[in-house]
Amino acid sequence: MTKKHDVIICGSSLAGSAAGLALARRGHSVLMLDRAEFPRRKLCGGLLTWKSVKLLASHFGETPESLTRAGALTCSADGYSIRTLTKTLVNGKLPVPFHFVDRTRFDTHLMECARNAGAETIHGHKITGCDPIKGVVTLDNGHTLQGKYVIGADGANSTVRASFPDVDRTRMKQFMAPTIEISIPRTMLFRPIRNPELYVGFIDAGYGWVFPNQDKVVIGICGLRQDNFNISQVFKKFIDFLGINMRPFPELHGHPLPYGNYLETPVHGVTLLAGDAGGLVEPLFGEGIFFALCSGMYAGEAVAQGLETDTDASQYYTARLNHFILPELKASDRLRWILFKSMKAIGPTGLQLFVKAAGRPLTEMVHGIRSYAWLRKKHWDF
Ligand SMILES: Cc1cc2nc3c(=O)[nH]c(=O)nc-3n(C[C@H](O)[C@H](O)[C@H](O)COP(=O)(O)OP(=O)(O)OC[C@H]3O[C@@H](n4cnc5c(N)ncnc54)[C@H](O)[C@@H]3O)c2cc1C
Structure with a gap:
């Protein structure tokens, strides 16, 4: 057994970096693990919505300008279109722009933010196992590491999630x-x-x-x-x-891509899952960057609170997930089935009417200015 840390974070990508930064800046000893050496490639469209920009500013202190200077943000768009293979359903304007990031540079930059705040890293070794009750993580070189808490931020094929006994694996695979x-x-x-x-x-x-x-x-x-x-x-x-x-x-x-298989209670023992590891991706458009950053930040802050008050961190994590994230994922899941089924039954007419009628509120919903639940104004806690 090597050195003990307060928290072992499995995965140094978006969810892992957001969690690592939250913990390190509050003085906790954090070790971030990843099988890849950074910079590394990540398949992703790199589209950032308004809520991601808001979170990057409040949590990482990063703006589109600072990310551009770092070479991570590569372009922006003030419109969008939705098309079928035969016609354009809508050519719309956006209330605020979408931004696009290069994931190789973006991920490395955010990981460096956590490292600059004091998080340690071991990269280049695969996590092969996890004991979610004892907080023990095993690496492919045979080393075991133990934390008071473990955060599983190791993506869609999460090894940490595989150690949870109560996950519905059929649903996980199906979606x-x-x-x-x-x-x-x-x-x-x-x-x-x-x-x-x-x-x-x-x-x-x-x-x-x-x-x-x-x-x-x-x-x-x-x-x-x-x-x-x-x-x-x-x-x-x-x-x-x-x-x-x-x-x-x-x-x-x-x-x-987790696409409707989000876990409602992504915690077991002393282990919390964040980002794709917990299936926390919006099920209509597949937006995962924001949900990885946000759930990673929530997981890190919850563990910090648990360590500082000697209380169970998972209650703080699930409370914020239930309040801010899960209602969005559930409402988006309902909406996607309505849209996909209507496409199959009557073709694109229903979708076209919907996007034309909802117009600007719909784009605000995608950005996170409005909620997927009835397009109500959305309040975030960051
Ligand atoms: C093709 C594609 C396009 C996408 N486009 C967009 C988009 O435009 N906008 C958007 O918002 N979302 C998009 N997404 C979703 C988004 O990429 C993910 O939701 C997001 O990357 C999740 O971040 P994460 O930190 O949870 O996991 P990841 O970014 O997947 O990171 C997981 C990390 O864990 C490490 N890891 C995994 N297994 C192990 C192991 N056993 N041992 C050690 N380390 C391990 C990996 O190396 C990786 O660094 C897209 C996804 C795909 C597949």
Whole structure:
């Protein structure tokens, strides 16, 4: 057994860095583990909404300008479009811009914020096991580490979550969406792209995207598995539809996206799950960056409070999740089934009427200015 820390954080990406920063700045000894050496690649469209910008400012002290200077934020957009493969349903303006980050630089920058606040890191070793009651984590080099608390921020295929006995693994698997995403030079699209484009209707429960990102265009699809669903074939058809000449196809990369399998109580023993590890991703658009940052911050602050008052940290964590995050995920889950089912039953007309009628409040909902629950004004606690 090596040195003991107050908290072992499994995963140094977004949820892990937000948690590590919260704990380190309150003087707790924190060790962040990751199998990757940073900087590392992460498949992601990198779209940031208003609520992410708000949280980055309040928790990390970062602004779009400071992230741009760090090379992490690469471009912004003031509009969006939603399309089917045959027509444009809406070309909308945004009340505040979407921003796009390069995940390699963004993740490294936020991890460095936690490290500068005092968090220690061990990178380049895989976590192979966890005892969520004793707070013991095992690495692939045979070392074991123990914390008073463990935060599992190790992503969609979480090893820490696998150690929880009560997780509904069938539901977890059923709502884990496969994705495929590539980046191509802008010139390959043969048309300028300033704003994000979403494509619906060609996957039953999912969608495709074309996002601007500095000198690149990011193209991806995600969708729940259906009978005879081959995501590579669907992706190739999408590329052909976009008119991109890509023969022979490069090697395609995918990564699972939690898509409606959020855990309502992502805690067990002295272990808390944050971000993708807890399935905490918005189930309509698949927004995970904000929910990883926010749940990571909540987990870190809850553990700090538990350590400082010698009380159970999980109660503070679940209280904030229940108040601020889970209502959004549940309402978005309901909305997506209404939209996906209406697309299947009557085609895009229902969706088109909905986005046209809801207009600006709908974009405010995606940004987090309004709630997914009845478009009420949303109040965050940061
Ligand atoms: C194709 C795609 C596009 C996306 N686009 C967007 C988007 O545009 N906007 C948005 O908001 N969200 C998007 N998302 C979702 C978003 O990327 C995730 O929700 C977010 O990265 C979750 O952050 P996290 O910190 O929880 O986990 P991750 O970012 O997945 O980080 C987990 C970390 O844990 C480490 N790890 C994993 N297993 C182990 C192990 N056994 N041992 C040690 N370390 C381990 C990994 O190396 C990694 O660094 C997208 C997802 C995908 C797949």
